[in-house]
Amino acid sequence: MQFEHLNPKKHDRKSFDCGLEALNLYLQRGTNQDQRRSLTRIYVLAEEQQLIGYYSISAHSVSRDNLPSEIKLASYRDVPFLLLGRLAVDKAFQGQGYGDALIFHAFKTTMEAAEKIGILGMVVDAKNENAASFYEGFGFKRLKGSRNRLILPLSIMAALVKD
Template identity: 65%
Template sequence: MKFSALDPKFHNRKGFDCGVEALNRYVKQIAGQDQKRNLSKVYVLAEGETIVGYYSLSAHSVSRENLPEDIKLGGYQDIPFLLLGRLAVDVKYQGQGFGDALIFHAFKTTQEAAERVGILGIIVDAKDESAASFYEGFGFVRLQGSSRRLVLNISALSTLLAEVNIQNK
């Protein structure tokens, strides 16, 4: 298995089923168009043409007043982040750690972007409370005024990646 950008001509999007129709529809019908228009980048974990899971990233900003106190910065009103728009694992592969692999790949991609452009971290809109709990397990914090929008600043993200690298050595 390997990570790569979604290739609509190669990857079998029709065979993907994560059990959530909106996430299935996105990868099958919308993701290729979003990439073509540079609205988002979609990364897949795949075995050949079979998509095990995917996630999308795009640029976004968060109003300063909605951020947790410990990451509010200066006088800027809108703070740049990457948006983890979607993350899904095919039902045949759920419960095997592929969701963790996807999110850590998203973290690494975010860290690499932060080395090149100014972003404060990554945000996500959890689909439900179960998804919100999943993200909180990685250190995401809920934004003020939103029950399911969560944020992880770049320093916390970098610490997580460093801890994973130490454990894997």
């Protein structure tokens, strides 16, 4: 099992089923075009061609007015983040820690990017309340004015990756 970029010619996207149709359809129909246009990068955890899970990551910004009150950035209107756009684990592998493995890989990818470009952390749009709770378990905080948009500053992420 290994992490790698999604390869449409190698990885079996058709049999992937995480239980959420929107995440399945994105993997099957949206990933090729988004990657070709450099809108996102898709990382997969796979055993040969079988996909265990995937996540997408891309550049994003958040209005400083929506940040939690403990983050004060008076000189910036929009603050750079990386967007964890989607994260899903196939139903056959759910409940076995693969979601944690995917998010920690995303954290490491974010930390590597932060060494080269300026970003404050990671932002995610949780698909539902269960997903929001999953992210809150890692220290993500909900943004003001949004039900399921959450952020995780690099400082918290670094502590998680270090442990």
